[in-house]
Amino acid sequence: EDQVTQSPEALRLQEGESSSLNCSYTVSGLRGLFWYRQDPGKGPEFLFTLYSAGEEKEKERLKATLTKKESFLHITAPKPEDSATYLCAVQDNYGQNFVFGPGTRLSVLP
Amino acid sequence: EAQVTQNPRYLITVTGKKLTVTCSQNMNHEYMSWYRQDPGLGLRQIYYSMNVEVTDKGDVPEGYKVSRKEKRNFPLILESPSPNQTSLYFCASSLYAGHTYNEQFFGPGTRLTVL
Numbered sequence: 709e710d711q712v713t714q715s716p717e718a719l720r721l722q723e724g725e726s727s728s729l730n731c732s733y734t735v736s737g738l739r740g741l742f743w744y745r746q747d748p749g750k751g752p753e754f755l756f757t758l759y760s761a762g763e764e765k766e767k768e769r770l771k772a773t774l775t776k777k778e779s780f781l782h783i784t785a786p787k788p789e790d791s792a793t794y795l796c797a798v799q800d801n802y803g804q805n806f807v808f809g810p811g812t813r814l815s816v817l818p
Numbered sequence: 819e820a821q822v823t824q825n826p827r828y829l830i831t832v833t834g835k836k837l838t839v840t841c842s843q844n845m846n847h848e849y850m851s852w853y854r855q856d857p858g859l860g861l862r863q864i865y866y867s868m869n870v871e872v873t874d875k876g877d878v879p880e881g882y883k884v885s886r887k888e889k890r891n892f893p894l895i896l897e898s899p900s901p902n903q904t905s906l907y908f909c910a911s912s913l914y915a916g917h918t919y920n921e922q923f924f925g926p927g928t929r930l931t932v933l
Contacts, residue, residue, distance in 0.1 A: 742921070751822075751908050751924030752861070795861065804868055805876050806851070806922070808861035 710735045710800050712809035720815045721786055729781040729812045731796030741779050743772050744795040746811070752795055755781075786816045820845045822925035824909050830931045831899060839894045839928050841909030849912040850892040851876070851922070852884065854905040861908070867892055868914070899932040906930075 711734045721727055733741065740759055744752035756765045758774040765772050769790065771782040781794055797808040822843045831837055843850065851866040853876075863876030867886040881903055883895040892911075896903060906929050910922040 749927070751910075751927055752922075753924070754921035757921065797861075804849070804874065805863050805866055807863070807877070808853075810858065810860035 710798055710807040712796055712798055712807050714794075714796055714809040714812050716812060717810070718813040718815070720817065721783075723787055723816055723818050724785045726782070726784045726786070728783070729794055729814070731779040731781070731809055732777060733779070733796070733798045733809075734777075735798050735800040735807075737801035739799045739801045741774055742797040742799075742806070743779070743781055744797065746793045746795055755794075783814070786814075788816045788818050790814065791816045820923070822909055822911055822923050824907075824925040824928050826928060827926065828929050830933065832933050833900055834898050837896050837899060837930075839896075839907060839909075839930070841892045841894065841925060842890050843892075843909075843911040843923070844890065845911060845913070845923065846889065847911035847923075848889070848914040849922075850886065851910045851912075852882070852892070852894045853908045853910065854878065854903075855908060855927075856905050864894070864907075899930075901932050904930060904932045 713732045715730045743755040746752040756772040761776045763774050769784050773780045793811040793813045795811045797806045825840045848869045852864040853861045855861050862878045865884040867873045909925040912922045913920045
């Protein structure tokens with residue numbers, strides 16, 4: 709059974725203080741790993757898809773990396789508008805369903 | 819504007835009263851899915867559909883039904899709602915690109931309370 713865990717559960721940063729969020733996964737064969745951002749009361753919004761170990765993708769202050777067991781979302785010099793819950797999800801090679809982690813709630817203080 | 823719409827956005831009902839939550843997308847996506855989101859449990863997939871007339875169970879399908887008669891619509895049906903189905907529900911759609919799926923676009927959510 710596919711499993712996804714995320715750490716930390718919550719993270720408070722000062723504006724400009726860089727950090728990383730972790731997503732650990734267990735799948736029988738990874739088809740794709742997805743990162744989403746979710747603002748309170750809204751649906752998740754897509755950030756990145758990673759397909760194989762060693763792959764990296766960047767978007768503004770965010771950079772996602774992937775190994776065979778985990779993915780990291782690096783946030784460089786965050787701003788208050790980066791405050792949100794960040795969700796990680798996986799899809800395996802054998803099914804068509806997606807499994808999400810519980811998320812990391814990020815607060816960036818001015 | 820490309821979007822996924824859900825209706826209603828908020829619903830309070832009573833145990834046993836059948837209800838339907840509608841979901842529609844205007845992006846011609848093959849893949850559609852329903853999730854529920856509960857505190858501490860994250861997003862859990864209820865049902866998904868790879869195309870018209872093709873549906874399959876996700877991780878938490880008990881107590882729910884779906885249908886996919888048209889490509890754009892994917893309604894979620896609760897035949898006899900119970901209080902443990904009180905949750906925030908999201909519909910999502912995705913374009914199937916060969917061996918994998920592109921990003922999922924999520925709707926705004928439906929907050930359901932079952933008394």
